[in-house]
Amino acid sequence: MSALARREGTDRDIEAMPPLPDRAAERLEAFLGRVEGLADTLIGYPCSQDFDYSELSPFLRYSLNNVGDPFADSIYRENTFEFERDVVAFFQHHLRAPTGETWGYVTSGGTEGNLYGLYLGREIHPDGVVYYSEHTHYSVAKIVRVLGARSIMIRGRPDGEIDYDDLYETLKMRRDVPPIIMANIGTTMHGAIDNLSTIQAMLTDLAITRRYIHADAALSGMILPWVEDPQPFGFDSGIDSISVSGHKLIGSPMPSGVALALRRNVDRVARSVEYVGCMDTTIAGSRNALSPLVLWSAIERWGADGLRRRTLRAIDTAAYAVERFHEHGIRAWRHRNSVTVVFPRPDGSIINRWQMAPQRDIAHIITMPHVGRRHVDALISEISATSRPAPGGSP
Numbered sequence: 001m002s003a004l005a006r007r008e009g010t011d012r013d014i015e016a017m018p019p020l021p022d023r024a025a026e027r028l029e030a031f032l033g034r035v036e037g038l039a040d041t042l043i044g045y046p047c048s049q050d051f052d053y054s055e056l057s058p059f060l061r062y063s064l065n066n067v068g069d070p071f072a073d074s075i076y077r078e079n080t081f082e083f084e085r086d087v088v089a090f091f092q093h094h095l096r097a098p099t100g101e102t103w104g105y106v107t108s109g110g111t112e113g114n115l116y117g118l119y120l121g122r123e124i125h126p127d128g129v130v131y132y133s134e135h136t137h138y139s140v141a142k143i144v145r146v147l148g149a150r151s152i153m154i155r156g157r158p159d160g161e162i163d164y165d166d167l168y169e170t171l172k173m174r175r176d177v178p179p180i181i182m183a184n185i186g187t188t189m190h191g192a193i194d195n196l197s198t199i200q201a202m203l204t205d206l207a208i209t210r211r212y213i214h215a216d217a218a219l220s221g222m223i224l225p226w227v228e229d230p231q232p233f234g235f236d237s238g239i240d241s242i243s244v245s246g247h248k249l250i251g252s253p254m255p256s257g258v259a260l261a262l263r264r265n266v267d268r269v270a271r272s273v274e275y276v277g278c279m280d281t282t283i284a285g286s287r288n289a290l291s292p293l294v295l296w297s298a299i300e301r302w303g304a305d306g307l308r309r310r311t312l313r314a315i316d317t318a319a320y321a322v323e324r325f326h327e328h329g330i331r332a333w334r335h336r337n338s339v340t341v342v343f344p345r346p347d348g349s350i351i352n353r354w355q356m357a358p359q360r361d362i363a364h365i366i367t368m369p370h371v372g373r374r375h376v377d378a379l380i381s382e383i384s385a386t387s388r389p390a391p392g393g394s395p
Ligand SMILES: Cc1ncc(COP(=O)(O)O)c(C=O)c1O
Pocket: 046, 108, 109, 110, 111, 112, 137, 139, 186, 187, 188, 216, 218, 219, 245, 255, 256, 257
């Protein structure tokens, strides 16, 4: 029996869901107003907001659930596996995965993808040590604790990249232990990209053959496929797994992401579960089945060309922001191919109003596709009108 039939009263022995009481409906209405008010000042976090997936609202009536492996059959058939597979295929192609050699699924976000990648790394190398830079997203230290993995934090450069000398020296001291390297393909605060070629060259130089590289490409994983001269970021750069957020560059009303990994590693940890009649390859059991629909809809609507156009415009807005900051005598900078614009930490009221994430003496805006030049102009005139910001805007 469908939820629809229940609502239409065809099954008299089943009580239909009651309507929302008036006071609750008013509360929702007021909340919607608050969200709409906040939407125009969302420029400090990497969440795109230029979407409308209302064509998917009929699916809110069903218990869709993507429990299990999207590439296997499941007894639970109210799922969106077929759309999830299309999303995974799109990411595989644009993240340069060799045909047939990777597997993936839609996650709850970048954090789950990082957990998945490091979990595989730890399973492949139970005696391994996780190396990550001090600029790595805060979730990674937690993931390492959850996995009970040994780890070493590597110094970071002021511009957000890993300190290659520190990494090299640390690897050199422990050549007998397989490294599980968490490479940042776009750090949270600076948008910095750890150089995968340099890291690979170090491992070759030290003759370290047992190793695992996971790329945290939460934001830049959907920027670099569209630019002309990307830094190394995909499977063609020798990574073993990658995590990208879906709600960041693509945009989604709920957090989501995509994790991809070399199939031969996934096969080593997969096991079959009788309860749902499928392979237990994912971190979560029950999984959000709407996120694959959302990502699929965005991919269908934009296509690769549209995503490229939209990304290049976002990069252009970031370049505009740096120029405008400089015109106002404020030191601001960004990495190549990045939409993260770093500048000296402004007044608390500005941080609050524009929903910015500060860190010590810096702050940033992230010119996601919904951020226009008018946002940049408004922010800079507010900063200029307040007292001189503290130094800290250059790497
Ligand atoms: C570099 C990086 N990695 C991981 C994450 C976590 O991603 P999510 O919030 O999708 O779990 C973020 C979030 O901002 C991030 O910037």
